[in-house]
Structures are given as structure tokens and as C-alpha cells.
Amino acid sequence: MYSSGSISRWTLATAALLGFGAVLFIDFTPAPFGGYADQRFLLLALSGLLVIISSAFLVLNRYSSICKSLRVLVPITLLCGSFFVLSLPFRGQLYVWVEPGMYAFFFFATVVSGAWASWTGSNENVGRDLVLIVVATCSAYGLATINIYLFALFDGETDLVNFIPWGFGNIRYWSHIATWCIPLMPLAILVGRSKQHRIWRTVSVLGAGLWWWILILSTSRGSALGIAFGAVLVLILFGRRALPWLNVFFGGVLVGFVIWGLLSVAIPTLIADDIQIRSIKADSSGRIPLFIEAFSMSLQNFPFGLGPQSWLTHEILTDGYSQSRHFGHPHNMYLMWAAEYGWVLIALLGLVVAQAVRYFWIKRSELFRGNNDEHTFLLIGVTASVSAALFHAGVSAVFVAPGSMIVGLFVLIAFWALIIPTRSSSCGASEPERPSGFRKVFALLIGLALMTLWLLWMNQVWAYFEDMRLDEQTYFEEVGGGIQPRFWFHGNFPRSE
Secondary structure, eight states, rough: OOHHHHHHHHHHHHHHHHHHHHHHHGGSSOOHHHHHHHHHHHHHHHHHHHHHHHHHHHHTTTTTOOOHHHHHHHHHHHHHHHHHHGGGGTSSSSSTTHHHHHHHHHHHHHHHHHHHHTTTHHHHHHHHHHHHHHHHHHHHHHHHHHHHHHHHHTTTOOOGGGSSSSSSHHHHHHHHHHHHHGGGGGGGGGGSSGGEEEEEEHHHHHHHHHHHHHHHHOOOOHHHHHHHHHHHHHHHHHHHGGGGHHHHHHHHHHHHHHIIIIIIHHHHHHHSSSSOOOOOOOOTTTTTHHHHHHHHTTTTTTOOSTTTHHHHHHHOOOHHHHHHOOOSSOOOOHHHHHHHHHHHHHHHHHHHHHHHHHHHHHHHHHHHSOOOOOHHHHHHHHHHHHHHHHHHTTOOOOSHHHHHHHHHHHHHHHHHHHOOOSSGGGGOOOOOOOOOOOHHHHHHHHHHHHHHHHHHHHHHHHHHHHHHHHHHHHHIIOOOOOOOOOOEEEEEEOOOO
């Protein structure tokens, strides 16, 4: 018999490995619906199944109780429920439940799966497994990039950004992954049994350097600023305890610049008279009109928003946006949610953030009093990753692109697993007991109810997908609005006519 901790650990590790493989190596897998749509379906499957499995096992867990579960799950339940409640006034519109369901399952999966890992005592193992998966897959991606680089170079191509990063429809989608993953890569040398092996340490540093090289090559400003923000934040929060992580982190940055100087400057200079190096833009890349338009939308039906996907269907409110390039989202997740679901949802999101800050501060105090260096390092790296992504979400579609959401799903699960208290004195201190027959029946009913809800919702997602495919040919032949990815790669559907 497997222990409950083993079940939670291996369930999350298997799901994470599947997710990271599909995100980074989609070019090597069959893609019957296209890479973007396949990743979207995988995200919906992973988040839905994790909600079902984690919820059922939480009911069965001997250390859980009604009081304890309520204290942890009420804020996230309010947030996830608000996506549906705030969409009710628009229930007559097409595909109205698709995006609310995606966000509800996604965010609930992060907390309930994190609680499952924490209450089964597998939180540190989940963190170590995540680091192992991140470093192994990202290093493999980085080494494979060398092959792409050599093929481009032998063909006489010096504008490498046309080929690198590879496997993503847009540089931005790779940059989202970099924001989540780069802060985690230094942990390979600080935690786990593999940290003692020289080959593993070498591969980890080289892999981090290769990702920094790609980031420098692509001049991904949102990633760079987000990662810098995360690094400064953990230095402020953890002080000298963050120095080992920072030392490895800056080692990766240094290796990245060395690789960039060698592969992007020195070698191309030897084989070509003219080399192409992207300059760093100092402007907003056209985002300001999008931000203003989204903010104006949020005030139209204040504080409730204009409904799911109203960014695609609303009448344009500002002159700046009417004269600028249109996108499937305003490149700011918080303004998009405020525009479509209202500031009520943003307030509930703030409640969940406040809960996370409280749990984080309690865990930080515990770690400062103890000597669990590995848990401290894990919390430092995961906090830097989550902080970087939340910062990046203010200037990009971090919680729209399916690849970013798949990676973020498991990073956020690890974050909640590390900070959610394993014990709660205010909920009583009775000895744990084996699950009763009532608990087993209740767990089964919870699982069946959630599965039914998920299947009903997925039925609407599938209908949305089929209608989008029918609209796709007409759109590109007659409308000609360009690709505006959102839920699907052809994301400008439905749209205002």
C-alpha cells in the first residue's frame, strides 16, 4: 500500500512531467489540433483532474477537518465562485462559461493540490520534484537549442532570433516560461540528493546559462524585469539566507552572458560581415492604449465588469485603442479581469493574496527559528518565481497563454504546499483517525460531483472549439484581422462585427 504522501507526491510529479514535456517539446509530439489548442486541452485536463483527485483525497486525509479545510479553502472558493457569479448577468451570450471555468479550475487546483501535499507531509518532496523536472526539461531544451543554432549558422543566418527560441508561436510565450523557470534553476545546486553530483551541478549551471542566453538574445524585457523583481524581493524578505540562492542565480546570469558573447557575437562575426543583434526597446510596445482601454472598460459597469471575453466584443471606448493595433487581450491580466469580471473579482483576488502573505509570513518565521535549510531554499526559489510571474502578468498574458498556465499551475501548487500550515492549533488538537465510512462516501460524492461539473463544462469548451474552427477560415479570408491568440490561437472569436 502506498502512503497518502506518496500518492500526492507521485500524482503531482507525473502531472508536472507531462505538462512540462508538452510545453517545451510540443514540436516532437503529435498535435492533432495544433500546439496551442493541444496545450489548452491539456491545461483543462490537468487542472480539472487535480481538483477532483485532490478534493477527494483531502476529505479522506486523517489530518484534515471541516474547520481546517474552511480556513484554507474559503478565500479561493470565493474567488473561483466569483468567476461564475459575475458571469451570470451575461449567461445568454455565446461560450460565456468557458473562460470563467478555466480560471476557476486553475486557481482552485493550485490551492487544493497544495493543501493536499502539505497535509500529507509531501510538501518538500513536491518542491524537490518540481526543481528536478524544471532543471531536467529546461536543460534539455537549452541543449537542443544548440542544434537549432548550428543549423541556422550553417545556413548563413545571423539573425538568430528568427529561429531561437523554438517550439513557441511567439517569443512572448517562451518568455512566460522563462519567468516561471529561471528563478527555480539555482535550486538544483541547493536542494535534493543530486546537488552533490558534479555532473548534475554542471548541467544545471549550463542549462541556466543557456536560458539566460536565449533571454538576452530575444530581449524579453518583461521576463528580465519580472525575474529581477523576484530576486530583489526575496533578498528583502530573507536577507542573508537568500545569499546562497543569489550566488547561484548570478552564476547563471554570468554564464548566460558568456554564452551570448560567444554564440551571438564572436562566432557570427567570424563567418559573416554583418551580424544582427536586437536592441532593447525603451517604449511600451503599444501597451499603454491597451491599458487605458481596459481601465475604461472596468468603469463602465463598475464594479462588476462587462462580462467574459468582452474585450473581444465590446465597442471601443478610447481613441488611442481605436488607432492602435488590436490584440486578444490588453497585455495586463489584472486590468483584463477588472474589465471583464469587475473590481469585485480583483478584491477577492486580493483576499487570496493576503491569505498567501499571511501563510508565507508564518512559514518564514518558523524557518527562521529552525534549521531546515532545504525548505528555506525551496521557499526562496519558488517565491522568486511566483513574484516574477505576478509582476510579468502586469505587462503580458501570463495567465492566458496555455503553456504559461501549465507551468504556472505546478509552480503555484508548490508555493501553496510550502506555505500552507501542516497543523492548525485553532482547529483543535485531536489525534488523527482513519477515515470513517461516512468520509469515504462523502469523498466519493465530492469526486463525482466535481467530475460531473468538469465534464459539463468541457462539453461547452468542445463546442467552442468546433465553432472556432468553422469560423477560422472565414475570418482569415474575409475579415483579415490578423492572429489574435487568446483562449485559442485564433482567439478573435467571438468578436464584434
